[in-house]
Amino acid sequence: MQLSEKASDKAIVKDTNQSSxxxxxxxxxxRELITTNRLSSGDKIPSERELSERLNxxxxxxxxxxxxxxxxxxxxxxxxxxxxxxxxxxxxxxQLLSTFILEDEKAKRDVIETKYYIEMDCLQLALKRQNADSxxxxxxxxEHSYAVNDDEFFYRIIEMADNHLFLRMWIILKxxxxxxxxxxxxxxxxxxxxxxxxxxxxxxxxxxxxYRQLRNLSISADKI
Amino acid sequence: MQLSEKASDKAIVKDTNQSSxxxxxxxxxxRELITTNRLSSGDKIPSERELSERLNxxxxxxxxxxxxxxxxxxxxxxxxxxxxxxxxxxxxxxQLLSTFILEDEKAKRDVIETKYYIEMDCLQLALKRQNADSxxxxxxxxEHSYAVNDDEFFYRIIEMADNHLFLRMWIILKxxxxxxxxxxxxxxxxxxxxxxxxxxxxxxxxxxxxYRQLRNLSISADKI
DNA sequence: GAATTTCTAGTGGTCAGACCACGAATGTCT
DNA sequence: AGACATTCGTGGTCTGACCACTAGAAATTC
Numbered sequence: 001m002q003l004s005e006k007a008s009d010k011a012i013v014k015d016t017n018q019s020s021x022x023x024x025x026x027x028x029x030x031r032e033l034i035t036t037n038r039l040s041s042g043d044k045i046p047s048e049r050e051l052s053e054r055l056n057x058x059x060x061x062x063x064x065x066x067x068x069x070x071x072x073x074x075x076x077x078x079x080x081x082x083x084x085x086x087x088x089x090x091x092x093x094x095q096l097l098s099t100f101i102l103e104d105e106k107a108k109r110d111v112i113e114t115k116y117y118i119e120m121d122c123l124q125l126a127l128k129r130q131n132a133d134s135x136x137x138x139x140x141x142x143e144h145s146y147a148v149n150d151d152e153f154f155y156r157i158i159e160m161a162d163n164h165l166f167l168r169m170w171i172i173l174k175x176x177x178x179x180x181x182x183x184x185x186x187x188x189x190x191x192x193x194x195x196x197x198x199x200x201x202x203x204x205x206x207x208x209x210x211y212r213q214l215r216n217l218s219i220s221a222d223k224i
Numbered sequence: 225m226q227l228s229e230k231a232s233d234k235a236i237v238k239d240t241n242q243s244s245x246x247x248x249x250x251x252x253x254x255r256e257l258i259t260t261n262r263l264s265s266g267d268k269i270p271s272e273r274e275l276s277e278r279l280n281x282x283x284x285x286x287x288x289x290x291x292x293x294x295x296x297x298x299x300x301x302x303x304x305x306x307x308x309x310x311x312x313x314x315x316x317x318x319q320l321l322s323t324f325i326l327e328d329e330k331a332k333r334d335v336i337e338t339k340y341y342i343e344m345d346c347l348q349l350a351l352k353r354q355n356a357d358s359x360x361x362x363x364x365x366x367e368h369s370y371a372v373n374d375d376e377f378f379y380r381i382i383e384m385a386d387n388h389l390f391l392r393m394w395i396i397l398k399x400x401x402x403x404x405x406x407x408x409x410x411x412x413x414x415x416x417x418x419x420x421x422x423x424x425x426x427x428x429x430x431x432x433x434x435y436r437q438l439r440n441l442s443i444s445a446d447k448i
Numbered sequence: 449g450a451a452t453t454t455c456t457a458g459t460g461g462t463c464a465g466a467c468c469a470c471g472a473a474t475g476t477c478t
Numbered sequence: 479a480g481a482c483a484t485t486c487g488t489g490g491t492c493t494g495a496c497c498a499c500t501a502g503a504a505a506t507t508c
Contacts (some may be wrong), residue, residue: 060465067288068295080471304500
């Protein structure tokens with residue numbers, strides 16, 4: 001989809017108000033351009049030079065705006081081709097922030113704890129949104145392998161939970177978690193089968209209980 | 225606080241790997257510089273020209289990096305003064321992104337769902353790590369006000385949960401959430417008191433039940 | 449000596465122009 | 479028709495030049 005050249009070509013005026021930097025204005029203009037032209041993921045936006053002309057601003061200012069949007073994950077640039085809108089499920093943000101979070105706060109306990117809780121949440125969601133097919137697939141997979149890859153198992157579970165945000169968070173947590181733990185966790189199939197069966201039976205209490213056993217968590221305050 | 229000039233002045237090499245754009249490298253260098261020098265909110269970072277020299281890159285590339293970080297809300301620039309680190313709680317980016325995202329209904333659902341689940345998780349953690357003093361404080365606060373500010377209430381709960389990761393995530397989600405919802409949620413004290421009492425009684429089932437009622441969530445699959 | 453004013457150096461903000469590297473479309477040769 | 483070369487448009491980067499603004503130094507005034 002290409003742009004029409006019409007009205008929207010109003011130049012950016014030096015904003016009598018004050019302050020607002022040119023690159024901010026460009027970001028606004030771009031947003032407007034995107035909505036009015038109904039551009040969506042994958043569509044191409046005008047070249048830097050064209051934007052520079054149409055908006056009467058320097059190309060470097062256009063680039064400042066585009067680079068910022070790129071870092072945000074909203075656009076994607078391909079040298080020699082152009083700049084394109086990106087499939088932002090909005091969740092790039094979690095990624096970005098998480099890197100910062102993990103940087104400054106290396107609390108091992110928090111990482112582990114958060115990972116576990118998210119896994120429990122997603123187990124419940126998977127139960128709620130149960131999909132017989134994918135569950136059966138997972139079951140086959142588990143039953144036909146020697147050992148179960150914990151990461152892979154929960155990846156599938158969280159896919160079934162069908163919550164992109166949780167998925168993103170979990171992926172990051174998982175990586176960090178694995179870098180914290182030396183040992184490879186290899187459990188027997190039994191624990192995982194028990195989880196699957198609890199989901200099939202739609203028994204939340206049993207599901208959580210099974211998870212706690214899998215992770216060797218004390219029941220403590222979590223009495224059900 | 226000013227920077228020391230030492231070792232870290234390694235120039236950015238043209239990355240034999242490939243691709244990675246200069247401005248991305250600069251972002252990385254800046255992050256490193258910030259951590260190694262223990263810079264924090266309010267501190268000044270080197271001027272654009274100085275960074276340009278020290279890293280052997282063009283000033284425009286430095287600016288691209290800085291503008292991106294600025295749009296993210298990580299830094300603040302004051303003409304004539306310099307560039308400073310900012311207390312980033314992420315509001316900016318949330319606001320920015322939400323204006324871009326809005327359409328995606330599924331993303332919206334994920335945000336709401338994730339927020340609720342994290343709140344439930346933190347309620348349970350708060351219960352587990354119960355601190356009588358802060359709980360009493362919260363109770364007083366709730367009982368002595370006309371209406372309860374939901375955000376503030378859960379902020380305190382999550383503080384009690386004492387999990388930094390959850391706290392960070394929740395703050396982001398909360399801002400998203402609020403930008404999605406038009407209405408201000410104002411519940412009566414009763415629901416919150418019930419939550420507090422469930423924590424005091426260390427009754428998980430009651431706690432979750434109280435939460436669901438507060439949020440008007442159907443029990444559905446979440447049978448306890 | 450103290451208060452005021454003026455000047456100046458340094459900072460971010462912006463622009464214009466020049467290359468480069470790369471990709472795709474086009475043209476050309478066999 | 480297929481293989482190769484050219485060209486054009488794109489993003490990537492650097493340089494140098496201004497401007498607007500700020501803070502602190504310097505000069506001036508009282």
